[in-house]
Amino acid sequence: MPRKKKEETIESKPIVKGKIKTPNVLRGFKDVLPIDQKYWTFLRKTTEQFVDDYNFQRIETPIVEESVLFERGVGKETDIIEKEIFNFEDRGGDKVALRPEITASVCRAYINHGMFNMSQPVKLFSSGPVFRYDRPQSGRYRQFNQLNYEIIGEKTPANEVELIVIGYNFMKSLGLKDVKVAINSIGCSECRKEYVTALVSYFRSHKNQLCEDCQNRLAKKSLRLLDCKEESCQALREEAPQILDWLDDDCKKHFVKVLEFLDELEIPYELDPYLVRGLDYYTQTVFEFWATDGEDKGRYALGGGGRYDDLIEILGGRPTPAAGMGLGMERIILTLKEKEIEVPELDAKDIFVAQLGELAKRKAMVLFEDLRKNGFSAVANFSKDGLRPQLEMANKLRAKYTLILGQKEHNEGTIIIRDMATGIQEVVNIEKIQKELEKRLSK
Ligand code: HAM
Helix, strand or coil: CCCCCCCCCCCCCCCCCCCCCCCCCCCCCCCCCHHHHHHHHHHHHHHHHHHHHCCCEECCCCCEEEHHHHHHHHCCCCHHHHHHCEEEECCCCCEEEECCCCHHHHHHHHHHCCHHHCCCCEEEEEEEEEECCCCCECCECCEEEEEEEEEECCCCHHHHHHHHHHHHHHHHHHCCCCEEEEEEECCCHHHHHHHHHHHHHHHHCCHHHCCHHHHHHCCCCHHHHHHCCCHHHHHHHCCCCCHHHHCCHHHHHHHHHHHHHHHHCCCCEEECCCCCCCCCCCCCEEEEEEEEECCEEEEEEEEEEEECCCHHHHCCCCCCCEEEEEEEHHHHHHHHHHCCCCCCCCCCCCEEEEECCHHHHHHHHHHHHHHHHCCCCEEECCCCCCHHHHHHHHHHCCCCEEEEECHHHHHHCEEEEEECCCCCEEEEEHHHHHHHHHHHHCC
């Protein structure tokens, strides 16, 4: 039998400079580098606080789900499902998708785990990556991260208000002072039906002035006629029927209550009759957060959400009212950077352990482990031998003290403690160094 040729893989090939092309990160995907970690840590820590303050429970759902979950949940005729979802067949032939959002998954979990038996509403928080094959540009990626809040099981305007308060205060806590809340009601499925008929009839009578996309929207995605970015379509919509005039009594009352609560809480908002959102599951209140550029709206929404009273039933559960929102982490971070908002540096270290010489290095390694186990905030770099680079690193990490162990100190059983703020150095018996550090750090 002929011997099988050994399969050549990238790993098995010797790396010759210039011959092997290094794969690049995919378009629309991003590496989050160490230099940016302080922003992510800042967002996550602030989020932890909000999740606890507003008493949400955490839930994690898989990134891969059955495609049908999103087709039914988000809506077959949305851009997300028609153009953007990462669908594929797995090795077993099942149609699966990378989640393009988190709400449908959380609702599936609510049904699967019988959470309607819990005390309602169930408030669930989850965060993580979502995927949309969108046209990449600044603030628009194919993989991005959402902070996702859902309040499921009760119908009260207080739900939407709580979400808007969380989103608004969250942005403020991060230092984003000029965030605008845009809000609208798109009615329940009943009153929306009549409104859409009137809207389509209006735009149909101006069909020739509509862009090609909007001409197609006449047949489906009709509400999206309202958020077209083309000038000619925007001019037409000024005369178009407005959803607020078509709300039935219940929807009107509900929306007025939402606005009254917001007034009471002094949350500034702007009524935006053209805000319709790109997911089909919304009913009644919809809202978005925008960072403003002076007077103008920013380039993109930092977050958005709304009520979705029909979704759980659409997914096969019992009728269950709900509301939620998703905040886009990358866009918030971009805005923090654009507005040059300072975020806390990552935790500084108290102690840097520096060493000189082979024997000293071994002893310093043991000392570092002891310090770490005893709860000191210590750091070392055992791949460096010279003192200068080690002191430079200690400075960069804003260490309060550097411990220096050289050949002489090793032989004498001592260690140098250097106060990094004053530069003053003292020699201490190595047996007593932990007590000395405790004393100095507790001051
Ligand atoms: P969404 O408006 O599609 O809503 O997304 C929420 C946020 O995710 C957006 O406001 C934006 O900040 C961010 N985002 C969306 N697309 C991209 C992208 N391509 N690149 C970077 N960031 C992006 C939802 O996903 C709903 N599930 C929110 C929700 C939760 N509604 C009820 N509950």
